[in-house]
Amino acid sequence: MRFACYPKTIDMALFLRSSAFSRVTALAAQRAVHGAFGWLHNNPKTLMDWQAELVAIPAPPFGEEARSKWLAARFTEAGLDDVRIDAIGNVLGFIPAANLPPESSGPVVMLSAHLDTVFPAHTPLNAVVTQVDGTSRLSAPGACDNAAGVVGMLAIVHALTQAKVKLKAPLLVMGNVGEEGEGDLRGVRHFYEQRAMAGRIAAHIVLDGAGADSVVTQALGSRRYQVTISGPGGHSFTDAGTPNPIAALAEALANLAHIQLPEQPRTTWNVGTIHGGTSVNSIPENATASIDFRSTAPDQLVRLEVALHRAAEDAVDHWNTVAENSLNTSRGAMTYTVEKIGDRPAALLPSDSPLLDALRAVDRHLGLRTDLRLGSTDANIPLSLGVPALSMGAGGEGGGAHTVAEWYSDKDRETGLRRVLLLTLAITEWASEQ
Ligand SMILES: [Zn+2]
Structure with missing residues (x-):
């Protein structure tokens, strides 16, 4: 027992939380992580260009092929390993751990975002980008849900690879099909049912929509x-x-x-x-x-x-x-x-989960509120299988979800993406110790 020598009065949960906090602080101080933050800071236009391109590609439930191809091309551009589209259209890519041989079969962290929208195939997708007070605003069906999540995932991938951040455990990224409506989480369900890699997922972060505070940890x-x-x-x-x-x-x-x-x-x-x-x-x-x-x-x-x-x-x-x-x-x-x-399925991320500890530590470091919510997201599937998972926003602001008046503003997107980046790094560190 590593903690046996501490006085009995110590609050172990508090101790673990403060240790998570000092780990996050140490991570954020690394030179390469600064480089990754720098990439996020310097590329808001690239992100908005990707987002406008993405929303112009129709992705009704069961019709995500064109978006899958687009994302596979972006993953390849970013230099990811092993980029592929699986049997039902999920797009996968891989960033290996820095100090592990490629054939190692240890824990993996997963970052995913759904590609589909609620809009039927022939919905007009007129994407309009306007500039308001130094921020860009994109108006288009699906601009926020989930072009914000997909672009957030791409931003994290680029920031990590461009800044050569050394990962302690491999990161698997996936743009998945079938989250909305009658898609019934089929993309993530398929991943966990079919792939050998599924058994290695130590934690799963889902990016869905905008925001930098609320996080879905209870699967409705x-x-x-x-x-x-x-x-x-x-x-x-x-x-x-x-x-x-x-x-x-x-x-x-x-x-x-x-x-x-x-x-x-x-x-x-x-x-x-x-x-x-x-x-x-x-x-x-x-x-x-x-x-x-x-x-x-x-x-x-x-x-x-x-x-x-x-x-x-x-x-x-x-x-x-x-x-x-x-x-x-x-x-x-x-x-x-x-x-x-x-x-x-209904399920819950346990309150003592290391993923929740890491999230609270990241939020404390960034001065953000941790607002735990209930929702029905891709995280339902891993949570119901006992895999620590949550669904969070990819920064910025948005509204009008699931209507043709949907919009997204990249106001403070950077903070939301820093949060995702730090959480990803903190949880890969934890995963490597499992
Ligand atoms: Zn969504």
Whole structure:
């Protein structure tokens, strides 16, 4: 026991935190790390140029190929080893540790950012860069979420390689597909399911969006469903009395909206899309809605799944009975299906995690607030597997996420990137000692 000789009154957690702090201070004083900070300071225009280029490339869920190719070219330019695009479109690159042979199989730190956006393929992507009070502002769908994260990752890679910072453990970087919506974290999930490297990940830092304070360390669980009600359809007048899937779906959703949701554990629901029907004078054959339930508590998600099935079943039964009893003979009954289209596990970064210690030490060093949040991000997957992980902003400011009015400003981006850089270095140091 290394600490056995200390008096029993010492607060071990405090001791470990202050040791993390002195390590971060020592890291920040290294000449090469100064060089990396210098690169971040001197290249705001390069970063904004990359960001404007990136947002102009469409990346709807399941359509990220063009962005994958763009990022692979940037990784190669940066001099990364082993740059490749995997079977589902994740782009990977590698920076080896300074003093380890390439064939070593020890711990690796991962830095990732998602490439996809929520915007459908034909959304106009007019990127506009304006200068406001010495900062650049980029207006375009996806400017912040997640062009800021991808460009932040590129900035870290360039700063490390250009300044020849010696890493204690290898750094694996990944631009991944499928974070948003129905992508259902498929990029990061695929990485952890498929790759031999996955077993070596000692810690995983996800860059998502802007900011230099809040960090997501609690993975909010979510389950997503598509509920479809189908019937025989028909003519609005001559087939009147045939049960109507849109009316039944509307009733099911209205009933679901009345379910009481607890504030603690915070639990939410949303119906996000609804479609169906053929024309105003046709009884529809189908009606479909997509639904998102979120909670920090897995049992709430189960409860809501049951409630969804019940709401659909009750509405379908109700309108089938009405149709059976109508004067006109019904042309058949309705049925329903509930398909699960997303399942993100709930999980938590433990409060004594070395990754959290390192983050607090970095924030103390930079004079930043450590604001721990709850969210549904790529970090859900490693966290649910017990890999220390968090999702943080890549600096700057942003707004209008998931709307076509989205924007990003590089105001104080440098601070956010210094934070990512120091955290990456601190955690590679820790990983090398595992
Ligand atoms: Zn995002």
